[in-house]
Amino acid sequence: MSNDLIQVLQNLGRPQVLVLGDLILDRYIWGDAERVSQEAPVILLQADRSETRLGGAANVAQLLRGLEAGVSLAGVTGDDLDGRELRSELEALDVNCDAVLVDDTRPTTVKERFIGRAQHRHPHQMLRVDREQRTALDAQRSETLLQTVLPLIEKHQVVLISDYAKGVCTPEIVQQIITHARQVGVPVIVDPRPGEDYSLYHGATAVTPNRLETTRATGINVQSSDDAFAAGRQLCEELDLKNAFVTLDSDGIAVVQANGDAELLPTRRREVYDITGAGDMVLATIGVAMADGVSLADTARLANIAGGLEVEQIGVVPITRDQMLGDLLTGPRKTYQKVCDLDELAQHVSARRQLKQKIVLTNGCFDLLHVGHVHYLQQAADEGDCLIVAVNSDASIRRLDKAPDRPLFPQQERATMLAALDAVDYVLVFDEETPHALLDRLRPDLLVKGGTYRRDEIVGWELVESYGGDVKPLSVIPGVSTTQIVERLRGQTILKRPAVSQAHAPERKAG
Structure with missing residues (x-):
């Protein structure tokens, strides 16, 4: 799955996205929580x-820019310094603000957070102070x-509605946008406000409520995946949706x-520092992802990664494609997921x-994994960001004139x-006798070998x-080699065998 998702992420397009919603300016005050007053x-x-920082629909626009999408933003600010600062921040991100209107009857929504360090x-967040007006826009505006x-x-290829219940996403505005988008074949995805009435989103393509929001909207207490499925089906039926993405925090997303x-x-489980902006x-x-035609399952997988990376940050921080790619590549993997073919x-x-990672490659038979191997593989890993171990197949070992009973273990066991x-x-x-073909294909930054080798003998x-x-x-750890260990197991003394440097000769030939 991860390999397919890497390909999806690398091939992801850069769609034009229209965002409608409540624009919020977030302020953060940082300090040390020293004592009790x-x-x-x-x-x-x-x-x-x-x-x-930017919040609400403005944050969605910012996050879209981090994902390399083109963005137009629609919403309302107050005629005040906060509103001008918000617009300036957006324009610096190259967000099209032509549809951001100024309303001199209301303040720009501001959330001020106080973050204390113990x-x-x-x-940790200690207190949040909000300045806002929640009344709906008047008819003229x-x-x-x-x-x-x-x-x-x-x-645009998709419309996103970010409804924070601050007065912009009225039923009339939302319904006219959904109706027009349906007529021109543009999907509409809604992050709904908390509450019980989702009727204003009727006809949208999809909604993305969290666990609590889904419970309130459907009356189904969402505790399990089956609960989420039932609630999602209810939302799809009642609202004439194509899809529902029910986000279940650490449990993932129910599609x-x-x-x-x-x-x-x-x-996967993560260290959660702040759920703001997830x-x-x-x-x-x-x-x-949906604008680019990605499958629903892969869309949810990408959203899991992005949301997971977000909660590992303090406050709202844009997550980039490279960060998501890095998470896919370096996140925890099971043993079997590390063994792959050359194309993968x-x-x-x-x-x-x-x-910009440094690729290190080493190769050999690894017929009997021992402390010498572990020692030099750790050294090899320390030389770069990614260590590849290429292992001779059983057939290639036999062609390299090893003893008739080698390899001692089949290739799949050695790889595992x-x-x-x-x-x-x-x-x-x-399967080749030398690693030349895979070196030419992979072109590692560094080729290493453990043992008594000179550079030009590798x-x-x-x-x-x-x-x-x-x-x-x-x-190399003196006196430790596969050949020596095998001889001990056979009950022979090392003194009757060739010297260590000669004993390594066949392994040199193996590459």
Whole structure:
């Protein structure tokens, strides 16, 4: 699955996205929570810095830009300094703000968060102060907004509605946008407001409520995936939706279709520092993926990754495609997922190069995994960001004039043992007598070998250096080699056998 998702992410387009919703400016006050005030039983925050970030639909626009989509934004600000700052931040991100209107009867929505650090570390939100007006836009401003937004819809591949219940997403505005988008064949995806009445979203393509929002909207207490499926089917039927993406925090996303098909796409557990903006990140990712025609399952998987990375941040931080790619490549993987064929490995290497990672490769028979191997593989891993171990196949070992009973273990067992090591990122079994073909395909930055080798004795050195790569012998633990261990197991003394350097000769030939 991860390999397919890497390909999906690398091939993801850069659609034009129209975002409608409530624009919010987030302010953060950071400091050390030093002690309890003498004036009242409250924590005293010693402030040392402040910052401004985008929130609500403005944040969705920002996150879309981080995902490399083109963005037009529609909404309302107040005629105040906060509104001008918000617009300036958006324009700096190259967000089209032609449909952002100014309303001098209401303030720009501002959320001010106070973030305290305990003992100069471990920051946590202590208090949030909101300045806002939740009344709906009046008829005149609603009409002006609609006249501005409706002609923009057909110029975009998807419309996202980010409803924070601050007065912009009125039933009239939302319904006219959904109706017009349906007429011109543009999908509409809604991140709904908390509440029981979702009728204003009737006819949208999809909604993305979280667990609590789904419970309130359907009356179904969403505790399990089956609950989420039932609630999603109810939403699809009642609202004439094509899909419902019910986000289930650490359990992942339940994807439900209008025909009743449903699937839970799980996510991996993460360190959660701040859930702020996670829903916006999921909406933005789903929007980009659906606009590009990505399957529903892969859309949800990408949203899981983006949302998971978001909750690992303090405050709202745009998640990039490269961060998602890095998470796919370096996240926890089961042993069997490390063993791959050359085509799959080449794709992973290409993705890692996109992230400017240094690729290290070593190769050999690894017939009997021992402490010498573990020692030098850890050394090899320390030389770069990604370690590939290429293992001679059973047939190639036999062709290399090893003893008649070699290999001692079949290739799949040898590959599995190597893949179980934390230092190893990928294992590839190759059938040729030398690694030249895979070196030419993968072009690692560094080729290494453990043992008593000189640089020019490492098979493939001339090929690696011809394209600008490096070759490096690594240290060896004296008296420890596969040949010596096998001899001990056979009950023979090492003194009757060739010297260590000669004993390694066949392994040199194996590459």
